[in-house]
Amino acid sequence: MMARSAVFLDEMGVGVQWKLRNPPAAGEPVEQDVPAEEAMPAMAEAQPARSVVEPQPVQAAVAAPARELASAHAAAAAPVPQPAPAQAAAAAPVPQPAPVAAMAPSPAPSFAPSPMPSPVLDDQAVAPDDDSTAWFDEAPAPARAEPVSDEAIAAMDWAELKAAVATCTRCDLCDTRRNAVNGRGAANATWIAIAAAPTRLDEKENQAIAGEAGQLLDNMLKAIALKPEQDVYVTQLVKCRPSDADGADRAPSGEELLACRPFLDRELALTGATMAMTFGQYAAKGLMMGPAARGKVMRYGATELPVVATYHPDDLLRRPEDKAKAWVDLCLAKAARD
Numbered sequence: 001m002m003a004r005s006a007v008f009l010d011e012m013g014v015g016v017q018w019k020l021r022n023p024p025a026a027g028e029p030v031e032q033d034v035p036a037e038e039a040m041p042a043m044a045e046a047q048p049a050r051s052v053v054e055p056q057p058v059q060a061a062v063a064a065p066a067r068e069l070a071s072a073h074a075a076a077a078a079p080v081p082q083p084a085p086a087q088a089a090a091a092a093p094v095p096q097p098a099p100v101a102a103m104a105p106s107p108a109p110s111f112a113p114s115p116m117p118s119p120v121l122d123d124q125a126v127a128p129d130d131d132s133t134a135w136f137d138e139a140p141a142p143a144r145a146e147p148v149s150d151e152a153i154a155a156m157d158w159a160e161l162k163a164a165v166a167t168c169t170r171c172d173l174c175d176t177r178r179n180a181v182n183g184r185g186a187a188n189a190t191w192i193a194i195a196a197a198p199t200r201l202d203e204k205e206n207q208a209i210a211g212e213a214g215q216l217l218d219n220m221l222k223a224i225a226l227k228p229e230q231d232v233y234v235t236q237l238v239k240c241r242p243s244d245a246d247g248a249d250r251a252p253s254g255e256e257l258l259a260c261r262p263f264l265d266r267e268l269a270l271t272g273a274t275m276a277m278t279f280g281q282y283a284a285k286g287l288m289m290g291p292a293a294r295g296k297v298m299r300y301g302a303t304e305l306p307v308v309a310t311y312h313p314d315d316l317l318r319r320p321e322d323k324a325k326a327w328v329d330l331c332l333a334k335a336a337r338d
Contacts, residue, residue, distance in 0.1 A: 144169045153262040154269075158187055161266055165239050171259035173240035178203045183235030183267055191231055191337070192273040193217065194264070195312060196282035197238040197252045208234045209279070213313035217279070220313070220326065224334045233271050237264060237286045251282045257289070268305065275337040276305050277329075280312030294329055297336045308333035 147170040156164060162182045168174060181198040184207060195209055202210045209217050218228045226232055238252040238260045252260075264287075268276075278284040284292035287300060287307065298307040310329035311322050 144174070150262045153266050156266060158270060161263065161270070165263055168239065168260075168263075171240075171256050173238070173242060173256060176243060177240040179206055180239045181206055181208055181236065181241075182239065183233055184208055185228065185233035186230050187233070187271065189231055189233035189271045190274055191221075191226060191233070192268060192271060192276045193221070193232055193234045194276060194278050194283050194287060195234075195236045196280055196286055197236055197249075197256075198241040199249050199314070200241065200243075202236075203241040208236050209313065212317060216313040216316060220330060223327070224330045233267065233273065235264065235267055237261075237283060239263060252286065257286050265301070268301075274305070275333060276300065276307045277333050278307060278309045280315065281309075283312070284309035294325070295332070297332065306333075306336045308336060 145167065148164050148168065153161070153164060165180050165182050168180055174180075181202055193209075198208065199210075201213075202208060205211065207214070214234075217234070221228050221232055228234075238256050240256075242250045242252045242256060244250050276287075278287055278292070281292075284294075284298075284307075288298055292298060292309055294309050296308075298309070299305065300307050308329055310333075311326045316323050316326060
């Protein structure tokens with residue numbers, strides 16, 4: 001019974017450690033058992049895979065013949081070969097795969113645009129000034145059209161005359177004017193009202209004696225039983241506005257008066273007017289081309305057109321006390337006409 005149990009324990013790997021009855025002679029090497037305490041740390045370090053031996057069925061062991069039991073008893077008495085120490089297995093280094101070197105990311109290609117070449121600056125070049133008008137001074141002036149002759153003006157009708165006035169180049173006022181101012185009123189008027197030159201307002205409105213002065217003129221003419229729209233033609237000795245260097249209105253020069261005189265003569269001829277009144281001292285002197293005075297009837301031209309001088313409506317607006325004198329002049333003109 002004891003032998004059978006030993007077989008079972010031995011088969012299960014937990015058999016009793018047996019020692020030889022006859023120990024080896026002195027001098028012979030003796031195998032030393034590895035203490036369990038020393039083996040366990042090595043086993044813990046290596047942790048080799050265990051080979052589990054499947055135990056034989058108990059029924060087969062019970063049925064085994066007696067000779068097998070005897071053989072087993074003899075085998076049990078023989079020294080049990082010890083397995084290779086666990087330290088060897090633990091000492092064997094486990095091959096580790098070579099570490100894979102981390103691949104450094106390749107730098108992204110640069111798509112930055114190539115730098116533009118620096119402009120070559122000309123030492124002579126000067127940055128333009130947007131506010132500068134030097135270019136205007138250097139620009140050539142447009143060629144002035146040929147002035148219309150006196151003979152051509154004397155043969156014009158109303159449409160041709162107005163067009164010639166609008167584009168006149170007979171004096172230097174054509175270089176400074178805003179526009180030329182034609183006369184206004186009835187084409188077959190019997191009276192003609194004459195001022196010296198367009199004012200700033202006349203030029204702006206493009207109308208001879210415009211604004212409040214024009215309204216006062218109409219009232220003065222109505223006071224002597226005239227119908228301004230039917231009986232009177234209003235014009236000026238000079239058709240373009242004369243101005244000083246600072247832009248203020250000024251009296252026309254003798255040269256400017258002579259340049260425009262053919263236009264006035266043609267207006268007198270086309271209207272057939274039989275009475276003329278000048279408004280303002282420059283108009284009277286400019287028409288008569290010499291001394292002129294209020295309070296008398298003057299004669300102009302080959303037809304000896306009667307002329308009476310009086311105040312300009314602008315003067316009367318500034319000095320209303322002179323309206324009484326102007327009324328005397330109007331009555332004189334009406335009497336000369338009748």
